[in-house]
Amino acid sequence: MNAIVHHATYSSWRSYLQEAKCEFLRMLREPSFCLPVICFPVLFYLLFGVLLDKGTGGASQYLLATYGAFGVIGAGLFGFGVTIAVDREKGLLRLKRALPVPPGAMLLAKMVMAMLFAAIISLVLAVIAATVAGVVLEPSQWIRLFVINVLGVLPFCAIGLYVGSLVGGNAAPALLNMLYLPMAFLSGLWLPLTMLPDILSTIAPVWPAYHLGQLALKVVGFDMGQPIGMHVAVLLGITALFFVLAQRRLSAAE
Template sequence: MDTIALAATPAPWRSYLLEAKCEFLRLLREPAFGIPVIAFPAMFYLLFGVLLNKGSGGAAQYLLATYGVFGVIGAAMFGFGVTIAMDRERGYLRLRRALPTPPGALLLAKMAMAMLFATIISLVLALLAATLGGVSLAPAQWAGLFAVNVSGILPFAAIGLYVGTLVGGNAAPALLNVLYLPMAFLSGLWLPLSMLPDWLGRLAPAWPAYHLGQLALKVVGHDEGRAAWLHLLVLAVVTAAFFALAQRRLAAAE
């Protein structure tokens, strides 16, 4: 009995790994997702952080932090929102309930996928910043930016998941863009909030992207000075609230 139990123990973990691999390959083979998610932050950083700010190390550091956050937010929101909407619309989620898969395997696979894309985005931007942008950070700062980016997918994965439970596969990209692009701009991810009208700057803390951006900027010394625990608290509340709303929607659809 003990031998059989030991032999069966790795099976759930193998299922989780295979699920994550399939999810990653699914999106990697979809050019409409993989190319924009990885290339757009890099292109924007090359244009605004390198070409238009040549010789300005502070601007290159600022935009390294904010475009990293911009990229991982897109990977999380679209990776969850669009795929969940399509899977729900096609009946795939209902089919999965009848399959002998470990609990939560699909969500964990999507989370692993988003973290992997966040890792790729972070490494590409770090390479561009160090080679072309003239950015020089301490090892702890590079590690801090990476940690903020990878862990920062959680609240935006929750938002994407909730959006995916609201609309179908065709409407999800449009609705996510309506949320994603204005939120990024109004949170100071494209340019410093000081360059926006004062009233827009005062409204920035209402956006979760602002709080993740401030955590990244704190790593490179360009944040507005608010306590890190406040940003973490807001992001934790957003994560819990939207995951709960999405779970309720999915449960009601069963």
């Protein structure tokens, strides 16, 4: 009996790993996803954080945190939103449910995929910052930035999942871009909030990207001074809310 249980557990974990591997390779081989998601934050950082930095290092550190957040938000939104919309439209979600795979394997695979892309973005930016931009941080700061980026992708996975449950594959990229780009700008990920009109700075906390950005900025000492617990609570609430909404939407569509 123990051998049967052990074999079943091993097979279940192997199924999860295989599903995650296939999902990661799927998105890695999709140039319209992996190139913008990885290259845009890197190119923006090279332009604004390296080439236009006046040598003080402040801009390089600030933008290391905010463009890291910007990159992982894109990985979460588009990694979930577009693929869920396309798979739902083509009937692949129903097919997945009919296959003998462990429950939740598809969603877990997409989460792992998004986290892996977040890790890649974070590592590439860190290498550029430490070598080309001359950013000097303590080892614990590098680690904290990495962890914030990898885990910070999850709330935006939930938002992407919900958007993908609402619209089709053709509409999803446009709708996500309409959310992604203004939210990034209004959250202070491109420019410090102090450079924006007061009204925009005041309403910035309504955006989940603001809270992820503030967690990253706190590591490098450029945040607005608000409690870490508040930012974490908001991001956890966003994750739970949109995951539940998406699950209800997908269940109702079946």
